[in-house]
Amino acid sequence: MVKMTKSKSWTYVLLSVSLLMISMAGYAQSNLKEGNNNYALYSRSGDIKQLEAARKFSDAAYKTRRDSLGFRNNLLRALVYSTLAVVDSTRKYSYPEDPLDIAHAAMSRLKDKQLLFDNEPEINHITQHLANGHMIKANRALAQGEAEEAYKQFKKVDSIGGKFYDVRHNLAVLSAAIGNEDEAVARFLALTGNTRTTKPEYIHALADIYVKRNDQQRMFETLILGQKQFPKNKDILFRMINEYNRIGAYDAIVPLLDQAFRFDPDNLELYYIAGYAYDVSGQVNDAKECYEKAITLDHNSFQGNFGLGLIYLREYLKKPTDRALQRNAESFLLRANQIRPAAVNALKSLSVLYETKGDIIQLERVNNTLEQLTLN
Numbered sequence: 001m002v003k004m005t006k007s008k009s010w011t012y013v014l015l016s017v018s019l020l021m022i023s024m025a026g027y028a029q030s031n032l033k034e035g036n037n038n039y040a041l042y043s044r045s046g047d048i049k050q051l052e053a054a055r056k057f058s059d060a061a062y063k064t065r066r067d068s069l070g071f072r073n074n075l076l077r078a079l080v081y082s083t084l085a086v087v088d089s090t091r092k093y094s095y096p097e098d099p100l101d102i103a104h105a106a107m108s109r110l111k112d113k114q115l116l117f118d119n120e121p122e123i124n125h126i127t128q129h130l131a132n133g134h135m136i137k138a139n140r141a142l143a144q145g146e147a148e149e150a151y152k153q154f155k156k157v158d159s160i161g162g163k164f165y166d167v168r169h170n171l172a173v174l175s176a177a178i179g180n181e182d183e184a185v186a187r188f189l190a191l192t193g194n195t196r197t198t199k200p201e202y203i204h205a206l207a208d209i210y211v212k213r214n215d216q217q218r219m220f221e222t223l224i225l226g227q228k229q230f231p232k233n234k235d236i237l238f239r240m241i242n243e244y245n246r247i248g249a250y251d252a253i254v255p256l257l258d259q260a261f262r263f264d265p266d267n268l269e270l271y272y273i274a275g276y277a278y279d280v281s282g283q284v285n286d287a288k289e290c291y292e293k294a295i296t297l298d299h300n301s302f303q304g305n306f307g308l309g310l311i312y313l314r315e316y317l318k319k320p321t322d323r324a325l326q327r328n329a330e331s332f333l334l335r336a337n338q339i340r341p342a343a344v345n346a347l348k349s350l351s352v353l354y355e356t357k358g359d360i361i362q363l364e365r366v367n368n369t370l371e372q373l374t375l376n
Contacts, residue, residue: 031057031058031060031061032057032058032061032072032073032076034053034057035054035055035056035057035058035060035061035076035080036054036076038050038051038053038054038057039051039054039076039079039080039083042054042083048087048088051080051083051084051087052093054076054080055080055081055084058073058076058077058080058081061073061076062077068109069109071109071110071112071115074106074107074109074110075106075110075119075122077102077103077106078103078106078107078110078126079122079125079126081099081100081102081103081106082099082100082103082107082125082126082129082130082133083129084099085098085099085100085103085129085130085132085133085136086129086132086133086136089133089136099133100130100133100134100137103126103129103130103133104130107126107127107130110123127160127161127164128164130160131157131160131161131164131165132164134153134154134156134157134160135153135154135157135165135167137149137153138150138153138154138157138167138170141153147174147177147178148178150170150174151171151174151175151177151178151180154167154170154171154174155171158171168187168190168191168197169191169199169202171183171187172184172187172188172191172202172205173205175187176188176205176208176209181209181212181213184205184209185206185209188202188205188206188209189206192206192222192225192226192229195229198229200226200230200233200235200236203222203223203225203226203229203230203236204226204235204236204239206222207219207222207223207226207239210222216247219243220240220243223236223239223240223243224240227240231259234263234264237256237259237260237263238260238263238264238270240256241253241256241257241260241270241273242273244256245273245277250276250277250280250281251277251280251281253273253274253277254277254278254281254283257270257274257277257278260274261274266297268294268297268298268301271290271291271293271294271297271304272290272294272303272304272307274286274287274290275287275288275290275291275294275303275304275307275308276307278290279307279311284311287307287311288308288311291303291304291305291307291308291311292304292308294307295308300339301339302336302339302340302343302346305332305333305335305336305339306332306333306336306343306345306346306349308328308332309328309329309330309331309332309333309334309335309336309346309349310333310349312325312328312329312332313329313333313349313352313353315329316328316329316353316356317352317356320356326353326357329353330350330353330357333346333349333350333353334350337350341369342373344370344373347366347369347370347373348370350362350366351363351366351367351370354366
């Protein structure tokens, strides 16, 4: 039996380890080659079996710490798992982690700038699949009403890069939905501040946030901007009119009315608002026309009859000898009273009319009715 010296023994061990490492490296290289071949076959055929085979070889080539640092290993792993994240979107196959997470981890290890440049088509392919995978998750979350999860997934799509998807709309809407108002405002301001990205719905959404915040000034600034950007948009225009009407800014309503009537010439509520706005702004003849149009559209219009009667009453009080004004005032106010017998404003106006006219009988009747309404 031949005895080994101590030096020969160490040489033998080192040689064995070297041979083992060479063998393992060759095995890893073989797995990497087979994985790439199967992925190429899948790319041409679309056969999921080829993709699963590529995954098997990719996993086999990713066993050691050295494997996990190799650029080629991580490139194949990112290709395979980013593709599986899309192809197997319902996760029928089992994975140690979600394919998107595995692909992201592999991508994070691709740091060599020259190799990244040399493999740009593959990198773009991975990136697009990652974006697609997160979009699938985001849309599924939206369909299930899971706003926070949808927001999280759209954020990931956005971080991957805008050349695959433009998700700014979704992130703005979802930010508002989950209560991230500051982010929502910032995103909607960015969208509405660019003529290429602004849309009427962004104007409304931003205005809604300002309403919620009781920021009336910015709400109006937003609507004014929207009206300039979309002068033919009916909804923005009518919202402006309604908001001005709510706060009694009638002088601001008047310039908007011609266009509003072109949009909707038979809008009864608009004629009420316009009649009052014109009246308050001193354009009495225009106010009369609006109330007359309202009565034409609805003979039983209380606001139309009362508004017109009130204008004629004011004119009659200035000219108490003008019988035509007196008759007009009485006619429209009585009609308003018939439509709404308990309307105190119409009864009070009739009381003033009959007192000025000197009609004691009618004055007592109206005052008695007012008294009964007050007691009740």
